[in-house]
Amino acid sequence: MGAQVIDGKGFAAKLRERVGAQAEKFAQAAGRKAGLAVVLVGEDPASQVYVRSKHKATVAANMESFEHRLPADTGEAELLALVERLNADPAVDGILVQLPLPDHLDEQAVIAAISPDKDVDGFHVTNAGRLAVGQSGFVPCTPLGCMMLLTDRLGDLSGLEAVVIGRSNIVGKPMAQLLLDANATVTIAHSRTKDLPGVVKRADIVVAAVGRAEMVKAEWLKPQATVIDVGINRLPPEPGAEKGRLVGDVDYGAAQGVAGAITPVPGGVGPMTIAVLLRNTLVAAYRNEGLDLPEGAL
Numbered sequence: 001m002g003a004q005v006i007d008g009k010g011f012a013a014k015l016r017e018r019v020g021a022q023a024e025k026f027a028q029a030a031g032r033k034a035g036l037a038v039v040l041v042g043e044d045p046a047s048q049v050y051v052r053s054k055h056k057a058t059v060a061a062n063m064e065s066f067e068h069r070l071p072a073d074t075g076e077a078e079l080l081a082l083v084e085r086l087n088a089d090p091a092v093d094g095i096l097v098q099l100p101l102p103d104h105l106d107e108q109a110v111i112a113a114i115s116p117d118k119d120v121d122g123f124h125v126t127n128a129g130r131l132a133v134g135q136s137g138f139v140p141c142t143p144l145g146c147m148m149l150l151t152d153r154l155g156d157l158s159g160l161e162a163v164v165i166g167r168s169n170i171v172g173k174p175m176a177q178l179l180l181d182a183n184a185t186v187t188i189a190h191s192r193t194k195d196l197p198g199v200v201k202r203a204d205i206v207v208a209a210v211g212r213a214e215m216v217k218a219e220w221l222k223p224q225a226t227v228i229d230v231g232i233n234r235l236p237p238e239p240g241a242e243k244g245r246l247v248g249d250v251d252y253g254a255a256q257g258v259a260g261a262i263t264p265v266p267g268g269v270g271p272m273t274i275a276v277l278l279r280n281t282l283v284a285a286y287r288n289e290g291l292d293l294p295e296g297a298l
C-alpha cells in the first residue's frame, strides 16, 4: 500500500477557518480588527503571488490587511523608517517583510528593526532566542506548520528519530528546535554531512528543506517513515509548456512506495505557511490588547 498523503492544503483551510472565527470574537472584544502589515520591496514574481495570497487570506480571516509595495530601488533608510512607523502603529499587530529582499538591502538589519512583539514571522533574534530557551515568542510559520502536520499524524513524537535536512535560520534550525522540544531525537543534516543516505535511513521523521529538486531518494528512507517536504522547486518546462512542474526536495513518486506518510508539493507544507501566519497575527493581537486567547481555540 502506498504512503498516506498528508493534506496540508486541507489542514491549512481548517486552521484559517478557526482563525477567522476567533478573529471575529477578537474584533468584538477589542473594538477593532487584528491587523497584519506586509511589506514587499521590488517585483519578484513569486513574492508578488505570495503577498497577494496573504492579503486575500488575511481579509477572509476577518483581519485588517495593510499592504506596502515599494519599488526595487528603495533605500534601506526608507524601508527602516516604514518599519518604525508600523512598529508604532496600534492598528498593526503583525509585521512581515517579504523575503528575499533585493540584494542592496541588508535582510538581517531589516528583520532586526521589527518589534519582536510584532514579528509574526518569528525571524527576529529575540524570537529565535526565545525558541532556543523554551520561552514563548513567535515561531517561524513554515516549521510551526510542519509540526502541526506531524503531531496531527503521529501524536506524541517522544523518542522518535528525526532528521532535518537543511540548516537555514528560517526552516531548518527552528524545525530542529521544535522537534527537540517535542522530545524527538534530532539530527540536522546539511551539505557537508557524510553519508546523508545512511543518516536519513535512521529517521522515523524526515524534514527535507534544502531547496534541491527531488534530491532525497526513496531508497534513503526507512520503511514507514513520515516525510515532510518543505522544498518548492520549479523544474524546467517540458517542450511546448510555458512553465515547469513544481516538485519538492523528495522524489515523491518513488518515496510513496516506502514512506508511511508524505506531504505533496504543491498542497503540502506551502499552504500551512500562510495559515500559521494568520494564527501568529491573531496571537499577537490578543497579546497587544492584553486579552486572553481561549485555550484550544486555534
Ligand SMILES: Nc1nc2c(c(=O)[nH]1)N[C@@H](CN(C=O)c1ccc(C(=O)N[C@@H](CCC(=O)O)C(=O)O)cc1)CN2
Residues within 6 Å of the ligand: 050, 096, 097, 098, 099, 100, 121, 141, 142, 232, 246, 265, 266, 267, 268, 269, 270, 271, 272, 273, 274
Ligand atoms: N517574510 C517571509 N518571506 C518568505 C516566507 C515567509 O514565511 N516569510 N516564506 C516563503 C514564501 N511564502 C510565504 O511568504 C510561501 C511559499 C509557498 C506557499 C505555498 O502555498 N506554496 C504552494 C505552491 C505555490 C505555487 O503554485 O507556486 C504549495 O506549496 O502548495 C505559500 C507561501 C519565502 N519568503
